[in-house]
Amino acid sequence: xxxxxxxxxxxxxxxxxxxxxxxxxxxxxxxxxxxxxxxxxxxxxxxxxxxxxxxxxxxxxxxxxxxxxxxxxxxxxxxxxxxxxxxxxxxxxxxxxxxxxxxxxxxxxxxxxxxxxxxxxxxxxxxxxxxxxxxxxxxxxxxxxxxxxxxxxxxxxxxxxxxxxxxxxxxxxxxxxxxxxxxxxxxxxxxxxxxxxxxxxxxxxxxxxxxxxxxxxxxxxxxxxxxxxxxxxxxxxxxxxxxxxxxxxxxxxxxxxxxxxxxxxxxxxxxxxxxxxxxxxxxxxxxxxxxxxxxxxxxxxxxxxxxxxxxxxxxxxxxxxxxxxxxxxxxxxxxxxxxxxxxxxxxxxxxxxxxxxxxxxxxxxxxxxxxxxxxxxxxxxxxxxxxxxxxxxxxxxxxxxxxxxxxxxxxxxxxxxxxxxx
Ligand SMILES: [Ca+2]
Ligand SMILES: [Ca+2]
Numbered sequence: 001x002x003x004x005x006x007x008x009x010x011x012x013x014x015x016x017x018x019x020x021x022x023x024x025x026x027x028x029x030x031x032x033x034x035x036x037x038x039x040x041x042x043x044x045x046x047x048x049x050x051x052x053x054x055x056x057x058x059x060x061x062x063x064x065x066x067x068x069x070x071x072x073x074x075x076x077x078x079x080x081x082x083x084x085x086x087x088x089x090x091x092x093x094x095x096x097x098x099x100x101x102x103x104x105x106x107x108x109x110x111x112x113x114x115x116x117x118x119x120x121x122x123x124x125x126x127x128x129x130x131x132x133x134x135x136x137x138x139x140x141x142x143x144x145x146x147x148x149x150x151x152x153x154x155x156x157x158x159x160x161x162x163x164x165x166x167x168x169x170x171x172x173x174x175x176x177x178x179x180x181x182x183x184x185x186x187x188x189x190x191x192x193x194x195x196x197x198x199x200x201x202x203x204x205x206x207x208x209x210x211x212x213x214x215x216x217x218x219x220x221x222x223x224x225x226x227x228x229x230x231x232x233x234x235x236x237x238x239x240x241x242x243x244x245x246x247x248x249x250x251x252x253x254x255x256x257x258x259x260x261x262x263x264x265x266x267x268x269x270x271x272x273x274x275x276x277x278x279x280x281x282x283x284x285x286x287x288x289x290x291x292x293x294x295x296x297x298x299x300x301x302x303x304x305x306x307x308x309x310x311x312x313x314x315x316x317x318x319x320x321x322x323x324x325x326x327x328x329x330x331x332x333x334x335x336x337x338x339x340x341x342x343x344x345x346x347x348x349x350x351x352x353x354x355x356x357x358x359x360x361x362x363x364x365x366x367x368x369x370x371x372x373x374x375x376x377x378x379x380x381x382x383x384x385x386x387x388x389x390x391x392x393x394x395x396x397x398x399x400x401x402x403x404x405x406x407x408x409x410x411x412x413x414x415x416x417x418x419x420x421x422x
Contacts, residue, residue, distance in 0.1 A: 030109020178221030281306025330420025
């Protein structure tokens, strides 16, 4: 308890400087790591657009300028390894000869993909496939992705975009492989990314699955000939670039900006305590978060230490206000006498104690308030016009740059000597 009281006192000291220094994190620039298939989609690839052109259009459409601009670089990566999912698994777990570390610091967004050899899937597979990680089965692919995502989700200072497989043209594969690739990619987008994979569980907010496969594949899981360089070449052509580049830019940056908004949301937390010499924490008290004058947007209860928290709050002007109809106590003849002494000028009640002394709620303290205190003490009355509890007013301006910590003093009305221990 002593520790908590100390922290409460510290918080009181911090009240006037409650804005904590915090870094504003943005997710507006990054790097696309690809090989040949990704390079074609980057463009122009004979089309009349490209990813850079679509980024310019995105910035214009959103009115972005200066530090708000989104951007993306691209790089052939891995430099000397293939970009199969088994390789990405090793890269993310840092067991491959190449790693991402040199790219991380300067790139909040990291976009990865595999090329069309990833669609050569031999079978659904079985759990023992993982003993041979390069074996291409749906089981192994899911295993690789879960491992990659497990690393991604621990790097919340990055936003990741991961493409589904690139499909193959009919002449490069067979119907079974094509359907297996379809099956895996559908799982990635519709099950895993929806948080519905029972093995992986909740999908991390800092990852977006870009379902390239289903943008350019036909119903049989082959690369639609419309989007292939030729019937024997599974590289995407100009029509594919024209189709995919704008979707890639829009989906990826929409998702990264959603994440940016999410991480920019801040919390308001604090401690509610009684205005007595022990600063007793007020336990299990309902606390409202009120937007503006009167819009109750959230409520919570204080814990055993008097602590409460409202998380993921939009920036705005709030009032934190506990309920005032809780159990009342602490008033006796001493308080009645103190009210009289204040009235005649022997003592001066200030702040919350002055507020709590004005029992008839008429803006000043006089003998009527003293009489009310005495009457309630002996049970002649059971309420005050002012209600049971008073709290320090607690307006909070949440700018979105930092979490805010407040402390709120409370008192039972009439307990002007602060004798109550709730
Ligand atoms: Ca009064
Ligand atoms: Ca008292």
